[in-house]
Each structure stands twice: as C-alpha cells, then as structure tokens.
Amino acid sequence: MATRTMTIEDAKAGEVTHAVYEHPFLVRLCHWLNAVSLFVMVGSGLQIFRAFPSFGSKIPQKNLLDWPKALALGGWLGGALQWHLTFMWIYILTGLVYVGYQVFTGNYRQVLFVRRDVPGVWPMVRHYFFFGPKPPVREAYNPLQKYSYTSAIGLGMLSVLTGLAIWKPVQFSWLAWLMGGFHLARLWHFLIMWAMLSFVFGHLVMVVLHGWQNFASMLTGWKKDSGYGSE
C-alpha cells in the first residue's frame, strides 16, 4: 500500500493543491470511538476514585484529594461502575483493532517510535518549547510525535492491564503480582490515567496550533497542503 495522494486542480482559479490520504477509515473510526470511551473511562474512573480517594489504608483513612463530583461521571459509585464496565469494552476493542490494523498494514512503521528517531526528539522539543528552528519535515510524523503517539498506545495498554489486575486480582493474580499486588495496581491505574491525560492535553494543544486542515484529516482522512509527500 503506497501513500495515496491527490492533486486538486482548480481550473477557474488556476490553482493546484495537493492532498494526502493520511488516516485510513479504521484508524479514524477507532480514534474517535476510543476518544469518547477514554473520556467516559476517565470521568467514571474519577467517580469510582471518589468512593475511596486514597491509596493508603482504610483505617485510618487519609484522603489524597477531594475530586469534585461535577467533574466526574455516573453520579454514584454503582453508576460510575456501570459506565466504566461498559465503555471499557469499547476502549479495549478500538485499541486492539487499531494496533492490529497498524501491524497488518505495516502502517505502524510511520508512527512507531524506534531508536533511529531518538536524535530527532530534542530538535523538535527545542522548536516547540524553546523557539528553536523548525527541523525539516521528512515524514508524516516527526520524532516527537512518534514518541507521543507510541507512548499513548503504551499507556493505553498499561491502563487496560492495570485495570484488569484491579478488576480480577484473583483470576489474573499473576498480573496483580507483577504490579506489586492489588493495592499498588490501583495506584498505577490512577497514575497512568494522569499520564494519558497529559498526552491528551499536549495532543489538543497541537491540534489547535496546527489548524483546521490537520484536524479535518482525522475526519475525512485527507489532508491538504501537507508539505510533504507531493511531487
């Protein structure tokens, strides 16, 4: 499968624009379904956390933080668990389909962060955060993007595995054991959520900075004026 591109010729205006098919249908579908389910998982997860907002002992109980109910989903513990145990299936399924599709098509190579991407990370960080020069664009994803997306997929997998260890600490006792037991697995699950949220924050900032054409490509698949991939 080669990169699909399109040359759009506007005869009237005498303009020629290039577009690249960046996001195949399954990737877009999984992205949005997963985004919605992540939102639900975080909201309901925080409501579940409100039932025992601590990672210490029950007696005596020291609360870590008083998370506002307005920023949680489900209304009460039982309701939140219903949301959590329903949307986790969508979260897992879309994750599996995405990873499976990327591996099957070989597309994972354009997004998977590998060793040869390491030297390119710092120039991108310097560009984004310290006003450094913009490194030349050579591929669909720059090294920092690859690092972010690969981390997000890794965090997604860890969120499922830690969640499984909390939900089924007996049937998956080996998983809970790997994480230092049920008690710690619950802490990892919580911390991974915050790591994922920091990715989402950075992701959304970048979406805003990169404008409409970039955002639209996650809806239609096609990105105009990508600046690479055209003749």
Add this chain to the structure above:
Amino acid sequence: MLLVFRGFNPMSSRTDPRRFKALSRRELLKLTPIVALGSFAIAGLQKPLLKAGLDFSDWASAKLFRSGHLAPTFRDSDLTPFDRFPINDYDLDDPGVDFDEWTLTVSGAVQKPGDYTLDQIQALPKLTQNTRHVCVEGWDVIGQFGGVRLSDFLEMIGSDPTARFISLECADDYYESLDMATAMHPQSLLCYEMYGHPLTREHGAPLRLQIPTKIGYKQAKYLTDIKVGHVLEKIGYWEDQGYSEFYGL
C-alpha cells in the same frame, strides 16, 4: 505482511475541488456509526444500555472464573491488624442476634431442609485462610478467616447438584446470592472465626460468608437463611440497586 520501506511512493490521482469535496464528505459520513454512542446520552436509553454493558461484563466475569484457581493466600505477617479491619455496615453494626436461639434455616432444592445449629455447622472440617478482602470502594485488607467450606455444607444438606444459585438472608435485612460455581469453590467459607476468635458482632456473628473470589459486598454477615435454587427472585441488596451481580475477583 510486507516488509518493504514504503517511504514516498505516491499513488497519485487528479481531481477538481468539487469532486475532492464530495470525496471528503463521503469519507466523513463513513464515521456516522460513532454518533450511535450518543444514545448513551438519551435518558430513556441510558439505563438499559448500561445494564446491558454491566450484564456483558458479568457474563465475561463468569467465563473468566476458574473453579480450581485459588485466590492468593498470605503469611500471618501480612495480615491487616484486626482493629484496622474495616466494618462496613449498611445501616447498623449489630442487629442483635440471639446466639442461643440462632439457627441457619435451609430451604429450596435440598434433600434435608430445616434449621441447623452452629454446632452442626462447626462439626464439618475447619479451614483457616489468610486472604484479601477487596471492597468495591477500592480499599483492601488481608484478614484471617476460619470456617467450613460452603461446598461441605451444601453436601451435608443434600443440595441439588443441578441448582444454579444460593440465596442468603441476613439478620439485618441484608440479602445476597451466589452463583453455584463460586459457592462450590474450595476457598468459599461459611465463616465463624476471624483472627482465631469467634466472629464479633460487628463482623457478622455468628456466621458470615467469606468468599475470597468475590468483592466485599458479597461477604454477607449475620446469616439466617440459605436457599438453594434454580432461579433468583432477587439478587442482592446492592446488586438490586445497580451493582454488578457476579463481581468475581
């Protein structure tokens, strides 16, 4: 899977703005299935959809349950001190059970229904285990529990092997139920001791459930009635308010 570097080997085609717009719109419309998730936001649909999701999770939980797989057990040094083992009551610490008069009433699909005294229950082989108690709220403790295997008791009362559930009533109007696979698990106890002493009133004296493969709210206290059956009329105090029916750990 092809292992060639794809780089930039474009499959290019030409079009005009109008056709490109139509193509984009078509691609966008393919994503409409996502809108179906909006049904979770519709008041009348939300409840049945979440119920279906929870039921699916319960179905998967029952599939994941393995009769022979034991819950982890712990050393005595890992035990949570007895005074730091939480007491979760739903309305009162002590329903005032009269220990002299107490019996466990057995009914349903059994050969020997009737009232069983604590002595009759304690005559069965005793098992003591250090296991983790996990509350649905998120906290967990490791406790020491002594009692008899629920499976031994079910055998004693001549429980119908084809029965699917057992239902339990409690002195404090709490009630619970268990699937038969869990009831027959070798670590499922009718518990009368904690930390080597008879159950205190706060912990459910004289008899409670202790099922290390289940979540905390399944560990019913102050047992008074046990019924073996093929169908469930009601599930449990919390389950009937929306908690998971199976909640196996």
